[in-house]
Amino acid sequence: MGAERLRGVVALDGPSGTGKSTVARGLAARLGARYLDTGAMYRAATLAVLRAGEDPAAPSAIPVAVAAVVEVGSDPDVPTVRLDGEDVADEIRGEAVTSAVSAVSAHPTVRVRLVDQQRRTIADALAAGLGIVVEGRDIGTVVAPDAPLKVYLTASDEVRASRRDSEDRRAGRTGDLASTLVAVRRRDSLDSGRAASPLRPADDAVTLDTSELDVDGVLSALLELVAERGLVSGGTAR
Structure with missing residues (x-):
């Protein structure tokens, strides 16, 4: 039996701490697909604003963010993030x-600027005959509304905070669980309440609660969904 390959686009949305990045990369690698972390693009643009000394919420931040040259690699095995040619993969994960x-x-x-770039990345993958797994907060609703599979990942606030706290500690970033929980809830509120592309599941998205699942469990569930939608060629996802 041939190797399993993803056909088309899988859109993964959800708040932080649901395991999006890990399972999106894992799914793409498992099915020989491309991978796009749209959140890393916004983080890189944010880093450009901070380096310029601008208030992130002020109108003066807009031209800086728009002018930033953000490059995000689509190889799930070696994801890269560059800002104006500089590797910033680690720096964009910092607290600032x-x-x-x-x-x-x-x-x-x-x-608008980054969604256009994201759609070009998706189009390039499809034109090359490759599937692509795209993760973020508005993929199913805005970036790729025609994706044949849209999944909205969720988990309890406490579980998500614990996961992020563990991730920070592994990366050598200090913090405490209580503060992380506050930060997680704050970002949920900001992302869900914004006027432009708020965080929400697409009407036709499958909601998957990852609170009680490990990475392998989430990946297995996603592989089943991909197979059910007929998005695998050259084998059967398992």
Whole structure:
């Protein structure tokens, strides 16, 4: 039996701490597909704003974010994030960017600029005969509304905060669980309440609660959904 390959687009949305990035990369690697982390793009644009000394929520942040040259690699095995040619994959995960990214990504002009780039990346993958797994907060509703499979990942606030706290500690970033929980809830409120592309599941999205699932469990569920939608060629997802 041949290797399993993804056909088309899988849109993965949801708030932080649901395991989006890990399972999106895993799914793409498992099915020989491309991978796009749209959140990393907004984080890189946010870093540009912070480096310029601009207030992330102010109109003056818009031209800086729009002018930033953001490049995100689509290889799930070696994901890269570059800002004006510089590798910023680690820096964009720091607390400064995490605290400011919702404000920058709320600017409609910034979203238009990056959504256009995201759609080109998707189109390039499809034109090359490759599937692509795209993760973010508005993929199923805005970036790829025609995706044949849309999944909205959820988990309890406490579980998501615990996961993010563990991730920060592994990366050497300090913090405490209580503060992380506050930050998670704050970002949920900002992302859900913004006027431009608010965080919400698409009407036809499958909601998957990851609170009680490990990475393998979520990946298995996604593989089943991909197979059910007939998005696998050259084998059967399992």
